[in-house]
Structures are given as C-alpha cells and as structure tokens.
Amino acid sequence: MADIVTELSAPALASPSTIRSAEAGYADWRAWRLSSVAAPTGNLALIETRWLPEGDETTAEQALAGHPETVTATELSRRNLDTGAPERGIRLWDAASPAIRAFETIDAFPFDPSWIVEATFTPVSDERTIPFEHIRDNGLTRDLVVPGDITFSREGVDYTLSAFDDDGTLLLVFGDPTNGDDGPGGTYASGRFLFVTREGDRAVLDFNRAFVPPCGFSDQYNCPLPPRNNRFPVPVTAGEQRVVLRDGAAH
Template sequence: MPIDTAPHHDATAEHDAWRQDRRAAVTAPLGNLALVETRWLPDETPATLDEAAAAIAAEQADGVTVTTLRRTHLETGADEVGIRRWDAAAPAVKAFIDVPVFPYDPSWVQTAHFTPVDGSRTVPFEHIRDNGGSRELVVPGDITFTRDGTTYTMSAFDDGGTLLLVFGDATNGVDGETGTYGAGRFLFVERTDDGGFGTEGEVVLDFNRAFVPPCGFSVQYNCPMPPAQNRFAIEVRAGERLVRFRDGFDLYAV
C-alpha cells in the first residue's frame, strides 16, 4: 500500500526540483536530446575502437562529441563495438519545449518488497530497435507490492549498479491529457536501507518520478520495453508523460 510521505508541500517542492534536474540532464551536451547518431563499426574490435573513435571525432564540428559503446550481437553473442555522436546544438535540442508531468500524487509513492534470487538470473527484454528480438538482462530479484487489492511481482534489471524498472500501463500511447510515451516508462528503484541487490528488504517505487526513456528523446537509442509481468492493466497517472517539441518538429524524421 502507499506509504506516508513528508508534508505535501515539501514533497511537491522536491518533485519540482527533480523536474528541473531532469530538464538539465536531457538538454545537456551529452543529454538524451543531443544524441544524433549511433553507428556500429563491424570492421573494428575492442582493441581498435578507441583509435577509430578518435579519428571520427577529429572530423567533427565544434560542439559535437564522440563516445564509444559496446554490445552483444543479438544472434551470435559476439562483441560489437560502435560510436555515438552527440551534438549540443542538435535539432531536437533546439526544438525541445518540456516534458509535461501529472500532478504530484503521494498515493503513487509505493512501498514494495525486494526478494533477491541466487545467481545472475536473466530475463528477456524486447528492445525497441531489435525488430521483435529480445536481449537477456540481469534481474537480481523480484519486486512485489499490492495496490487496490491486486498483487504485482515485477522485474527490475541491473543498470550499472542501480535497479531500473521498465513498466507499461494503460496510459501508454493514449491521446490527450492522460497519455504517456507509447513504449512505456522507466523508474529507478530506491532502497529504504543500505542493503544491496543481494539483501532482502523494503524498496520504494515513487511513480511520480517515472520518466520517459531515452528513446522518447532520440531515435538513436535502443531502449528495453516492458516484459509482460511489468505491464499494468490500470492507469498510472504519475510521472512524466510525453516529450513536447515546437510545432513542425518530427523526432522520427531527423
């Protein structure tokens, strides 16, 4: 059930500060809006990647940054390497208005129980640019909570040492003031103690801080999508909704 929160005005102020931090993050030179290219380099290896990236970076205009990335090939399991180009003056940065949110609702600050599992359990997550393919992500435990008489058990994966919940709900893809990003939203899971992934205990799901995934800001991201167990049949009217751009800007035409 929802937990007791700080006085409402304090919680609202904290939520406003979170929104400001989000805006600063997505509009930063290496923020979500700035990503203009993800390019895989089939002729390069992990040993040659840095040199190749440096050569590409030398060709860029001022304000463009080149970084490297790696992944596993979906079918063969082989290592793949590539680069990303970030443009601080990207069209999406210039066209960005804001990300509207639902009004802060303390009832969506939800306590849950984290139960770790032995070993490195993986769960298949379909990714938005993999044409229906799934990638195995490490899910170190189960997150269980009850809301309005219904018990949910969800899977959050290890995102560089932080639990990240990818979830969907009945607001996804809906037009109007209650609609949210069609492919689902992300939420970081907060522990109420100092325990890690290997420790059973209480966690907090503050759905007011649910956020649009990076692929809602740039088509160059390959975001995980909610697995079946992470899809609510109900509306989660909390958190970020949809990215707003100035009239005429089409993210998918960039």
C-alpha cells in the same frame, strides 16, 4: 514470466515520512530532468549510434572528422545478438542538435502521493536473467540481469514486477494503458522507466519520477520494452508523459 497480478502479500502505500521527502524533492527533480535531457551529452543531443564491423578500429576521436566543434564522441559496447561476440560502437552527440533547439518541455502529471509505493524486494540466489525486447531489435530479446522480485500492493491488488540491474541501480521498465494515448492523459507510446530505491528488502517506487526513456528523445537509442509482467492493467497517472516541442507537437 508470471502475470503482473499475483496473490503475494506486500506492503501498501508509502509512509507519511517517505511521502513528505518525495514531495520536497520533486520540483528539483523536474528541473534536473529538463536540463539534463538538453545537456551537451543529454538524450536530445544523441545524433548517431554507429556499430562497427569486426576489425574496424575507428576511435571516438577519428569519428569526429568532418563534424563541427559542437559534436563530441563516446564509445560503447554490447553483445551481438546472433554470435554473442562483443561489438564496439561509437555515439556522436551534438550540443546544438536540431532536437535540442526544438525542445520545449516534458509534460508530466501533477504530483500524486498515492503513487508512492513501499514494496518488498526479494532477491534471488543466482544471477537470474530475463529476456527483454528492445525497440530497435525487431522482436529479438536481450537477457538482462534481474536480481530479485519487487512486490507491492495498490488498491487491494498485489503486484510482482521485474526491475533489471542498471549499473548497480534497479531500473523498472513498465507499461500501462496511458501509453500511446493522444489525449491529455496519454504517455510515451513504448512505456516508461523508473529507478527503484532499495535498502535491503525494502524498496520504494515513486511513480511521480517515472520518466520518458531515452528513445523518446532520439531514435538512436535502443531501449528495452516492458515485459508482460511489468504491464499494468490500470492507468499509471503519475510521472512524465511526453516530450513537447516548440511547435506544440508531442511525442
């Protein structure tokens, strides 16, 4: 993939109407995030992801045996990295998990309208895939569908980013120099996620809504990591930073 900085021409900062709309909905989005991660099947509730060996027909209901009533189970699937064959998995969620009980808040930067960017989305003709490393795959990659290029300009520099198709929505996985910084301006070490709003060839990236990925709440998630072209050379001082626990610890 190309580096993040390119010579492409792209729109600049968002229009005043886009900024007003984003600011008006920001407080509600923050409240929703704080409640959703602590929900009975929210990010903090995931206590186990179990991948079943070939031939194991264990159901979600059977997986609940021996667990308290606060635990629920769901099924999921993926492709085996070695064979390409489909794998079945089961996830267990505990509405009274230790992580939920310990959760305090998610630190975030103050709302900054300068980090709302209008971009151009250029689709590709075929279903292009790009390899993404994942946090639990020991350096191996999984190919994700990236249906086009997102180009935009900030402070005179043009960028090209790759967002993959997440059930019909563009999800940007990005990194920047704040990742892993222990100071007040630091963010989650492995990078952050951002859903991109798209209408035709126009896209809006509101980095105020960048969020800590699920793996920042439970080690039972296998999150994609930012590819090289999605790693910003400058700090992205907008959006969520880190998960904060009641004992004051952050991660």
